[in-house]
Amino acid sequence: MLDIKYIRDNLDLVARKMTERRADIDFAGFSILDQKRRDILKEVEGLRSERNNVSKEIGRRKKTKEDAQELIDQMGSVSSRIKKLEDELKGVEAELNDLIMVIPNMPHASVPAGAGSEDNPVIRTWGEKPSFNFSPRPHWEIGEALNILDFSRAAKIAGARFAVYRGAGARLERALINFMLDLHTEVHGYTEVLTPYMVNRQAMTGTGQLPKFEEDLFKVAGTDYFLIPTAEVPVTNLHNSEILDERDLPLYYVSYSACFRAEAGSYGKDTRGLIRQHQFNKVEMVKFCKPESSYDELESLTFNAEEVLQRLGIAYRTVTLCTGDLGFSSAKTYDVEAWMPGQGDYREISSCSNFEDFQARRAGIRFRRESTGKVEHLHTLNGSGLAVGRTVVAVLENYQQEDGSVKIPEVLIPYMNGVDRIASIK
RNA sequence: GGAGAGAUGGCUGAGUGGCUGAAAGCGAUCGCCUGCUAAGCGAUUGUACGACCCAAAAGUUGUACCGGGGGUUCGAAUCCCCCUCUCUCCGCCA
Missing domain, CATH: 1.10.287.40 (Serine-tRNA synthetase, tRNA binding domain)
Structure with a gap:
């Protein structure tokens, strides 16, 4: 607030x-x-x-x-x-x-004015889109043909917007999670945390999902728990009602979690495939820092997300969200969009935001500045590092071969127990 | 699920109706002392929201806050009720 x-x-x-x-x-x-x-x-x-x-x-x-x-x-x-x-x-x-509580954050002065996603300026692009001598297929076709993704059985046990991963598909999802966590903990200096996937109303209010967006959340019947839509919620609230020592800042956390979203109001959008699911996996980076450094931290956070795609060898572009497209709690957001040949388009795979003191004020997260002895709200940031299901989409679509198999990016091979290609057995 | 014990400041911990924003100790900061370190001595060590003042900062002042909410009372950390959380024992369980 x-x-x-x-x-x-x-x-x-x-x-x-x-x-x-x-x-x-x-x-x-x-x-x-x-x-x-x-x-x-x-x-x-x-x-x-x-x-x-x-x-x-x-x-x-x-x-x-x-x-x-x-x-x-x-x-x-x-x-x-x-x-x-x-x-x-x-x-x-x-x-x-x-x-x-329903007033959104103030956009930062550097955020361009605009009405919607079509007004988001591209600030950089990286990598080469792969060229195919056949027409690239969407990931759901690739995945179903290889018997590594099963949407119809998922519909049987849960419903629309769920997926079952099988064999090398399940292994690929797990490989990506571990690859991302290792990169962020060992190279980028984040501390891994594993949190509850259900949180109380206070936590949801602290990060801004409540009170305004209750219809986007799954609530556990008979309780006052909500399923988290992102690890941002439990991780940011880790320090709610605390006064941190200045010398402990900045704090970097990375957390794998399943994420649950009701996707109310997105009927008809991305109905096929892994892009828009009620449950998906995500590796999330969260930072707590002093106000004067939060915009530098936003840049490095975004680069940390981009590096995952660079190491996977997947082309992407980064855009700045304009005022009309900015999320409720955010002061400034960069979206990283991976090239997805099967869709013929760039799709959001990470969203990196600086919330300034908006969440910190809601959640009561402060630090004591040594030079003045005063307590101040700190700044919180977070970004996907990355959305795992969408990364599977990017890998399948970018690394698909004419024979229907999918090559495994070099960096993932150790995480796949040496497997360098997913091919159908028959 | 049953029985019991708890929740006080950065930490430990006193406090059972008014002089308690809160003893004492620890820790921390500053100063003194001191070949160095340690010890010792002294001082300091809230948060929120208002009002005044005001360019701002500072300052002055008021109120609230002892897990959360409600009640009793002229007056509540202290008494009563409800809730949450923690711990111990029993039962159950991955």
Whole structure:
């Protein structure tokens, strides 16, 4: 969330940025509630102060056996007035909170204005798209022909938007997970964590999935648990309500997790294949850092994600999300899009974001700056490193051979127990 | 699932109705002392939200906060109720 004082002092700027983001926020209502809250607070605090003083005097008189009944009677009415104001205050604060929690983050000054994904500028491209002397097939055809992906049996046991991996397919998914985790822990300096896949409402609120996007989540019936849509949620919330030491920053975490998304509102989109599943695997990088370094950290985070594709030898491009395409909690996001020959298009395979202090304020994640002794909200970032299912898509489609087999990228061969090609047995 | 014990500041831990934002110890920071280190001595060691002041910072001041929520009371860390979490024992279980 945004700092309430910041909104109050920069109302016009915030309102303008929210329009760019296409977020419809009731700022007039905000101002009224904010003023009302402070008015009530002023009165109630004055009365509480009075009550504290008089109560002390009552205590003193009782000790010296003086009569205090008059003061006690007097405080009775003050207390009931306080109670009434406190109830009122609670209501106003709840309303104000409801409003503030659905205001998205402010886009960073470097984020280009735009309406949607078609306005995202490409900032770099890497690698050569493979050329085929046959027409490249989509991964679901390759995978089903090799009997390594099975969508119809997945539909039988779960439904649409699920997949069963089999044999070398399952091994490929696992190989990619291990390859990515090893790269980020051994080369890029991240600490691996393995977290719960279900979290409570507070954690979901901390990273911004709640209260606004509950319909995108799976909720576990009969409990107050939600299935995580990304490891960002448990990992970022690892430090919620903490004050970290400045010397411990930056913190780098990498976490493999299954991810669960309801995909409400995406009916008809990517209905075939592994691109859009209710459950998929992802290796996620999360950083906690000081405000002054978060944009440098965003660059290195994005390069860390890109390096996975470079080592796999898969062409990609990186785009900056424009204001209209930016996620709710993000101040700036780069999407890395891998070339997928079977789709004939670049597809998002990683999304790297700087949330600045937006999540840190929601989740209460702070650090103490040694030079001033003051606590400040730190900055959080995260990025996929990478979405594993989509990486399988990229490998199958980029490394497909005319005979229907799929070569295994060099770096994955050790993770595939020496297998360098997936071919159908018959 | 049953029975019991707990939750207090960076940590340990006192505190059973008012003088407690909270003893004491540890740790940390600064200073003194000191060939070096250690020891010793002294000081410091909240967070949030308001108000005042204000370019800002600083400062002054008020309120709240002892797991979370509600209640009793003139007054609650302290009494009562509900919830969450942790620990121990029994049962069950991968």
